[in-house]
Amino acid sequence: MHVGIIMDGNGRWATRRGLARLIGHKRGASQVKKVVKCCPDLGVKTLTLYAFSTENWKRAAHEVEGLMKLFRGYLANNLVELHGENVRVRFIGDPSPLSPDILILMEKLRSLTENNTGLNLNIALNYGGRDEVVRAVKAVANKVKTDELSVDDITEELFSAHLDTGGQNDPDLIIRTAGEMRISNFMIWQSAYSEFAFLQESWPEFSLAVFDKALQNYHARTRQFGAVVPKNTELAE
Numbered sequence: 001m002h003v004g005i006i007m008d009g010n011g012r013w014a015t016r017r018g019l020a021r022l023i024g025h026k027r028g029a030s031q032v033k034k035v036v037k038c039c040p041d042l043g044v045k046t047l048t049l050y051a052f053s054t055e056n057w058k059r060a061a062h063e064v065e066g067l068m069k070l071f072r073g074y075l076a077n078n079l080v081e082l083h084g085e086n087v088r089v090r091f092i093g094d095p096s097p098l099s100p101d102i103l104i105l106m107e108k109l110r111s112l113t114e115n116n117t118g119l120n121l122n123i124a125l126n127y128g129g130r131d132e133v134v135r136a137v138k139a140v141a142n143k144v145k146t147d148e149l150s151v152d153d154i155t156e157e158l159f160s161a162h163l164d165t166g167g168q169n170d171p172d173l174i175i176r177t178a179g180e181m182r183i184s185n186f187m188i189w190q191s192a193y194s195e196f197a198f199l200q201e202s203w204p205e206f207s208l209a210v211f212d213k214a215l216q217n218y219h220a221r222t223r224q225f226g227a228v229v230p231k232n233t234e235l236a237e
């Protein structure tokens with residue numbers, strides 16, 4: 001099972017307590033460890049965490065800098081532990097505007113864990129679904145230009161393979177914390193048939209109990225993928 005999480009509400013969590021937004025982000029970052037750890041027990045094979053969007057650069061410079069500092073800290077401090085837990089870490093998004101030291105840490109974590117067989121962890125850093133689609137279109141167009149591909153080779157499967165998530169399953173469930181009911185440019189192609197859970201809890205309040213409840217709710221749903229799926233009673237007939 002693949003779960004995507006839009007980790008929202010850090011700022012509001014802090015503001016409600018009279019604290020600086022960055023304190024909320026700090027709390028939010030410390031949640032990640034706990035959530036990553038419980039995935040194997042909950043049957044989650046792939047976890048995609050939306051950490052920073054292509055639109056988040058619009059925030060105040062000190063907030064962006066604070067977030068980058070937190071990413072740096074998370075990547076540096078969790079390298080050994082993630083590898084020890086057999087987690088395979090990959091990054092999705094456009095890395096090019098990130099600072100060189102963050103890029104080095106990302107590459108270190110990716111290459112160290114690439115043969116791990118436990119949880120697949122995708123960290124969406126400077127990620128935007130539209131940006132990802134445009135980069136994939138460019139990659140395919142270049143292959144057509146150089147005759148590596150013909151126009152008729154372009155299928156949904158081929159296009160998917162050129163996205164940052166190429167080769168991975170689409171998310172089965174997308175969870176968004178903190179009450180907003182929107183996708184905010186997260187996995188717009190991959191979410192075509194995802195189920196959604198919009199939770200009231202903010203990301204710093206997210207707990208294993210909340211996660212487990214969202215998964216139980218997901219498992220009780222019937223996914224039809226456009227077909228007509230008979231109910232259990234009808235199947236028995």
Ligand code: IPE
Nearest residue numbers: 007008009010011012013051
């Ligand atoms: C999510 O929390 C973290 C990022 C977007 C990086 P927010 O910072 O969006 O928190 P709210 O939505 O303002 O409460």
Ligand code: IPE
Nearest residue numbers: 006007008050051052053184
């Ligand atoms: C989405 O949250 C991005 C991340 C969680 C990284 P935002 O807080 O940026 O989304 P909007 O602005 O409310 O749509």
Ligand code: MG
Nearest residue numbers: 008009010011
């Ligand atoms: Mg937000």
